[in-house]
Amino acid sequence: MTRPPAAPPAPRVAVLGATGCVGRQVCAEFARHGAHVLAVARRPAPHTAPHSFHPLDVAAADPADTARLLHDARVDAVVNATGGWGSTEEEMTYAHVRLVDRLVTALARLPHRPRVVQVGSVHEYGPVTPGTLIGETTPARPTSAYGRTKLAGTDAVLAATRAGDVDGVVLRVVNVCGPHPPPASFLGTLVHRLRAAAPGDDLSLTVADARRDYVDVRDVAEAVRLAATAPATGRVINIGRGEAAEVGELVRLLLAAADLPAGPLRTGTGVASKGGDWTRADIRLAARLLGWRPRTDLPASIAAMWAASAP
Numbered sequence: 623m624t625r626p627p628a629a630p631p632a633p634r635v636a637v638l639g640a641t642g643c644v645g646r647q648v649c650a651e652f653a654r655h656g657a658h659v660l661a662v663a664r665r666p667a668p669h670t671a672p673h674s675f676h677p678l679d680v681a682a683a684d685p686a687d688t689a690r691l692l693h694d695a696r697v698d699a700v701v702n703a704t705g706g707w708g709s710t711e712e713e714m715t716y717a718h719v720r721l722v723d724r725l726v727t728a729l730a731r732l733p734h735r736p737r738v739v740q741v742g743s744v745h746e747y748g749p750v751t752p753g754t755l756i757g758e759t760t761p762a763r764p765t766s767a768y769g770r771t772k773l774a775g776t777d778a779v780l781a782a783t784r785a786g787d788v789d790g791v792v793l794r795v796v797n798v799c800g801p802h803p804p805p806a807s808f809l810g811t812l813v814h815r816l817r818a819a820a821p822g823d824d825l826s827l828t829v830a831d832a833r834r835d836y837v838d839v840r841d842v843a844e845a846v847r848l849a850a851t852a853p854a855t856g857r858v859i860n861i862g863r864g865e866a867a868e869v870g871e872l873v874r875l876l877l878a879a880a881d882l883p884a885g886p887l888r889t890g891t892g893v894a895s896k897g898g899d900w901t902r903a904d905i906r907l908a909a910r911l912l913g914w915r916p917r918t919d920l921p922a923s924i925a926a927m928w929a930a931s932a933p
Contacts (some may be wrong), residue, residue: 642706798838861908
């Protein structure tokens with residue numbers, strides 16, 4: 623009697639930035655599909671409890687120590703979901719450039735080449751003319767410190783891949799919505815304001831006169847999981863919904879999810895913004911290389927974001 627073939631070992635993935643908006647969903651996505659997750663961040667959070675956790679600031683650590691950690695964990699893939707807006711260019715350089723440089727140095731020391739998924743940003747392209755469908759061949763001309771430093775991180779991963787030091791792929795992600803948005807983001811700030819509102823508070827808002835591509839963070843996590851094994855070495859792949867939504871419509875969806883009356887909603891050009899006034903990603907390459915398409919519509923994503931913010 624022949625024995626059935628042994629099941630392949632569960633994949634092993636390290637998620638850097640495991641406590642952030644994207645990282646926590648990436649950890650959960652891999653775990654749901656049977657992977658062993660090593661969550662890496664400066665300090666643990668309640669949602670890292672189901673995973674193995676290692677406290678580490680990769681930007682500060684000796685690359686030899688990072689390499690030892692990844693080697694001992696026998697990882698098949700490393701996801702870099704670290705970083706954020708930051709308040710100064712120095713902070714963003716530390717998080718987006720120094721960290722990536724040290725990460726690729728660590729990875730080059732390993733005897734094997736795990737797949738590296740760099741979570742990049744649509745803001746690496748910089749401002750574009752309204753109506754533009756942003757494809758992977760759109761020239762990258764960022765004007766913000768965030769876009770410049772994220773692009774530098776992307777370039778480091780791609781250069782190391784061309785040199786054969788890493789097996790890298792970059793996902794350029796549009797603005798994210800869904801559960802647990804970054805506190806400093808537009809939607810994260812708005813959720814906090816609405817949760818803190820008392821009955822009778824003035825809920826009038828002024829929002830940017832802009833249209834932006836937003837994608838649910840759980841859909842981003844699925845794209846990351848697929849990119850961990852897809853034949854996409856050295857590629858940049860856009861991840862978004864492929865739609866340009868009015869910022870005001872996002873606000874109306876959030877007020878509806880919160881069951882709050884909509885106050886006067888004004889648009890203006892003087893509103894502070896960290897991104898361009900128009901983003902719409904061409905996501906056809908993601909469908910072709912990853913077999914990925916967004917699953918979650920904006921009303922469901924915004925509703926889930928509000929529900930997840932409950933005390």
